[in-house]
Structure formats: structure tokens, C-alpha cells
Amino acid sequence: MARLTAFPAFHKVSGRTVLIVGSGAAAAAKARLLGETDARLRIVAEAPGDELLGDAARLGAEVLHARFDVAHLDDVALAFAATEDETEDRRIADAARLARVPVNVVDRPELCDFTTPALVNRAPLAVAIGTDGAAPVLARHVRARVEAMLSPELGRLTSLAESLRGAVADMIPHGEARRRFWAKLFDGPVAARALSGDVAGARAEAVRMMSAEPDVAGFVWLVGAGPGATDLLTLRAQRVLQEADVIVHDALVPPDLIAMGRRDAHRISVGKRKGRHEVTQGEIGEILVREAKAGRRVVRLKGGDPMVFGRVGEEMAALSAAGVPHEIVPGVTAAFAAAASAKAPLTLRGLSSSLVFATGHDLDGRTLPDWAGLALGGATVAVYMGRTVAGAVAERLVEAGLSLDTPVAAVENASRADETIFAGTLRDLPALADRGDVTGPVLILIGRALAEAEQVDAAPIVPETARRTSAA
Incomplete structure (x- = not known):
């Protein structure tokens, strides 16, 4: 798993001053973002634009018509350099660091002590999505998806939980019982009522849950x-x-x-x-x-x-x-994932109306497994864990009468990033067991329905080098 280069955290800004330096659209955007908190906003701008002045008035922000000075950093919790001039932004960042004030420089991640995430606000719940400044547009796309997923009423549920914390601490023992209580509250009738707007009903249900015997069963x-x-x-x-x-x-x-x-x-x-x-x-x-x-x-x-x-x-x-x-x-199951990757229908009207899940390891001596007979009748067979016995599977089916030209697909690591799809016929299948480059779990599909597969990206089961050597 890749490691983060920045640790996400939330700054406490309630009642504290946050400084924004800049006159244009970048400064206005930061003001709107910080306006979702109850911080006191101090905006320093030599020539503030109409957009910034409008946002500042709406948010009740303090606006200082001046060039940035170190005195503007007095009693500041966070600073944002948004002049959109590299030299000036760098000067502001240097001054903030000397004053030990964390600073963010718009569009200059290398100058930032912290980056600002795309924010989903369901106060007091907040979801912050960041890319460490590498792809802010992507963060905004992800934010849009998260916004669609989370009910606007989720803040009510969070506020209800906050109001119950003291009572829960008094009534439910610390540890597993309390954790389970909260898990049930957020995924049960309390949550359903709160999200539907019935906060009173949600509270009553939560009180009933608190009065019940703690759930500590395995x-x-x-x-x-x-x-x-x-x-x-x-x-x-x-x-x-x-x-x-x-x-x-x-x-x-x-x-x-x-x-x-x-x-x-x-x-x-x-x-x-x-x-x-x-x-x-x-x-x-x-x-x-x-x-x-x-x-x-x-x-x-x-x-x-x-x-x-x-x-x-x-x-x-x-x-x-x-x-x-x-x-x-x-x-x-792997058969469905493999078939989807290979774009191979497992059943096909008029050709194959049944599907068999089998494992190659149920071959018992020379006894033909029951599923082999179904393959002869037109069923598509999905063979799990079959790579090492691919030759035996093919041999037994051919002996039973299945044509060597029957289509076959084999999928290694189905659905994963290192997935590989192989295509061929029953004639080719024994070569799968000899391939040293196939080391992951393999699902083998056999049947006439596979003739309709769109295996444009599939590799041959028999490597081209082996085919040339055989032909020579």
C-alpha cells in the first residue's frame, strides 16, 4: 500500500483568527472555504476585488486594505497566501514560518505547511478529501461523489450522537459494549429516523437502546x-x-x-x-x-x-x-469475475443452458468426474484451481468425446490489476500447466458458449515461441 506524504488532521479554529492575504478570486475562494467554519477571518488585500468584498461582507470578515505586514500575523491560527504572485506569496510564507504560524500557499504545494482539502460539510461531521496538492481537481471530483452519497441530514444524526455522549458514558460500560452501541445507533432505526427528519423519535429510540442489556455476545x-x-x-x-x-x-x-x-x-x-x-x-x-x-x-x-x-x-x-x-x-465468485473479464457468456440460448462449477482436483485416478458428462451435453464448465491439472482435465474430456476444438478461456488473477486472460481450445489447454509465467490463481472456462467471447486482448494459451518451436 502506498504511503501518504502528509498526515490528514483537523485544525481547531473556532473563535480564532485565520489570515487570508490576496485580492482576487483565489483569496475569495479561500474566504468561502473558511466561511464554513466559525473562525474569525482577517483579509489583507491591497486592492480587493468585488468578488472578495462581497464574500467578506456576507461572512462578516475583517478586511484590511493594505500590503501584507508581519504584524498581520498577530494571534493568527492559520495563514493563507493567495496573492497569486509567487514572490509575494513566498514572502508571506517565510514570514508566517518565522512567526510559527502554519501557512498554505495557493497552487504552490512546495511552499505549504498544510494543504486544504475538498470539503464535504455535514457539520459537525466533515469529510476532507486531499491529494497533498498533487491533483486538486481530482479531489473536487471525488468530493462531488461523496456529496451525492451522504444525506444532507447526516449532520442531525451527528449532533444527536454528540448530545448523547454523556448519557452513554454513564449508562453503558466502557469498551466493547459501548462501541457496539454506537455501531448499532449509526446503522439502525435511530439513524433511519434522524435522517428522515424525526429527531425526537430518533432520540427516544436511542434512549430505549441505552436502557437495554449491553450487547457483548460473540x-x-x-x-x-x-x-x-x-x-x-x-x-x-x-x-x-x-x-x-x-x-x-x-x-x-x-x-x-x-x-x-x-x-x-x-x-x-x-x-x-x-x-x-x-x-x-x-x-x-x-x-x-x-x-x-x-x-x-x-x-x-x-x-x-x-x-x-x-x-x-x-x-x-x-x-x-x-x-x-x-x-x-x-x-x-471467481467464475463470474473471470467470465466478465474475458467478455465470455457462460450460457447462450440455443447453445448452452447450464453451468457447472468444478475443481480440477476432484479427478480420481482414471474415473471421469460427474461434471465431464455435463460438458458433453453442452454445459459451460468453470474449473477452479485447475492450472496444475489442466492437462489431465483436457485429456479426460477428450477421452470422453469432447471436441479438441472446444473453446477455452483461462483467467489468471481475475479482476485484479495483474489479471491476464488466455484464450484457445481444448487442444491447447495442457500447455497451461507448463507455463512458468503463470503463478497466480487461474479459473478455466470450457464450453461452446465461449466461441462468442470478445477476447480481443487475450493472449494465446500456447505461447507463440512454443508454437514456432513445435512447427519447426
Whole structure:
């Protein structure tokens, strides 16, 4: 994960003086931004324009018709240099630093002690979006999206929570019970009523919640992390990750997804890779039961969908036997992500009306697996974890009568930034197991419907060098 070059923080400016130096549009923009706070604004301008004077009058700001002087920094909490003249702005910045006043210089990030974010104001809630001065226009685009997401009434809910803090501190024990109370308040009937404008009803519901027995019971969510792309994680999965005290995750779940959990949540890796098991399945069940019995809320984070080759049945059985309440949170399974990336229909009217999820590791000696017969009948087959046994899969299907010309697609790291799509036929599939450049998880799709795929960016399953060598 990339590291920030600036640490975001909020300056206390209530009742304090903030200095803005400049006469034009840049100074007026800063005045409007600071006007969303209850700071006292001091504007120093040699020749203030009409826009700046209008904003200053509306905001009740003090306007000094003068060239900047160090005396203007007296009792100032923050300073903004917005003259749009580099030499003058640099002079103001130097003076502010000598006076130990943090300074922002408009459009000069190299001269700034701090940068101003794009601000979403739902006072007392504020969302600040910054790019450390690198791309302020992008920050404004993101702000527009966040503005659309957040109800204008969110400030009422925040104010209600602020008014309840003292009572909550008196009535609910410090620690997990109190954290869960707040989580339920912000994601339940109290929030719904406050956001609809019924503040009195929201307060009454909050008081009822405070009077109830504190919730300290353990719980487990068995969560599908999807194929790996953060924007394919479901909204429900994002929510429960923020509620979890413990995150028990597989090796194939990307760090960016794990990082979407609470920062203070305990992480436990139970990763399994081919030939390397950190923790046995039985031990995973024991971990889930142990953490839940200790009163913790646990997310068991699995790649893809937990119900598809995720061994979720064994974990559900362990939890049920121990009397631990649990819930399944589905995810986007790898077959759907791979098909979407390859632009390959999994079913096609008149050609393929069924879909089979299979794993190449269920090949038992020379026994033809049940799904092979369905492939012969026209079903599209999605083979999970099939790269190393690609040759055996192809051999068994051909022996059963499936044509060597049957279309095949293979997708490595489906949906991720390092995704690679391969295309070919059943004849080519054995070459996949021999490719040393394919190291990530691979999903193989086999079936006639794939002939309609738009695989314009797909690489051949058999490398061109291998084809030339074979032809020679």
C-alpha cells in the first residue's frame, strides 16, 4: 500500500483568527472555504476585488486594505497566501514560518505547511478529501461523489450522537459494549429516523437502546471477499469488516481488502496455498469458536464466494456445534469475475443452458468426474484451481468425446490489476500447466458458449515461441 506524504488532521479554529492575504478570486475562494467554519477571518488585500468584498461582507470578515505586514500575523491560527504572485506569496510564507504560524500557499504545494482539502460539510461531521496538492481537481471530483452519497441530514444524526455522549458514558460500560452501541445507533432505526427528519423519535429510540442489556455476545460472519478487486467487495462485506474485532483471512485475500477492516481489529492469517497449509481446517474452526466465545465479533474472510469451494460447510458445522451464532455474506465468485473479464457468456440460448462449477482436483485416478458428462451435453464448465491439472482435465474430456476444438478461456488473477486472460481450445489447454509465467490463481472456462467471447486482448494459451518451436 502506498504511503501518504502528509498526515490528514483537523485544525481547531473556532473563535480564532485565520489570515487570508490576496485580492482576487483565489483569496475569495479561500474566504468561502473558511466561511464554513466559525473562525474569525482577517483579509489583507491591497486592492480587493468585488468578488472578495462581497464574500467578506456576507461572512462578516475583517478586511484590511493594505500590503501584507508581519504584524498581520498577530494571534493568527492559520495563514493563507493567495496573492497569486509567487514572490509575494513566498514572502508571506517565510514570514508566517518565522512567526510559527502554519501557512498554505495557493497552487504552490512546495511552499505549504498544510494543504486544504475538498470539503464535504455535514457539520459537525466533515469529510476532507486531499491529494497533498498533487491533483486538486481530482479531489473536487471525488468530493462531488461523496456529496451525492451522504444525506444532507447526516449532520442531525451527528449532533444527536454528540448530545448523547454523556448519557452513554454513564449508562453503558466502557469498551466493547459501548462501541457496539454506537455501531448499532449509526446503522439502525435511530439513524433511519434522524435522517428522515424525526429527531425526537430518533432520540427516544436511542434512549430505549441505552436502557437495554449491553450487547457483548460473540458472532461470526463468513464473508466472501470476491475475486480480489476492492470495488467488487459487497457493501455488506464492507460494513461487517468495520464491525469486526477479529479478521481471520485466507492467503489469497489481497492486503487492500483486509485493510478495509477496522484498524484496531486483530488479524489472523490462516492461509492455504497448494502444498502449504499454515493452519488446518479443524484449527480454523477452533479459532472461530474460541474468538466468538470470548465475546468478539469475527469476520472469516474468504476469496470469492464462501459457498463455492470455500469449505464453509465445515466451518458452519463447527460454529453450530459450539452454539455460536453466524451469518453468511456472499461474494462474487471467481467464475463470474473471470467470465466478465474475458467478455465470455457462460450460457447462450440455443447453445448452452447450464453451468457447472468444478475443481480440477476432484479427478480420481482414471474415473471421469460427474461434471465431464455435463460438458458433453453442452454445459459451460468453470474449473477452479485447475492450472496444475489442466492437462489431465483436457485429456479426460477428450477421452470422453469432447471436441479438441472446444473453446477455452483461462483467467489468471481475475479482476485484479495483474489479471491476464488466455484464450484457445481444448487442444491447447495442457500447455497451461507448463507455463512458468503463470503463478497466480487461474479459473478455466470450457464450453461452446465461449466461441462468442470478445477476447480481443487475450493472449494465446500456447505461447507463440512454443508454437514456432513445435512447427519447426
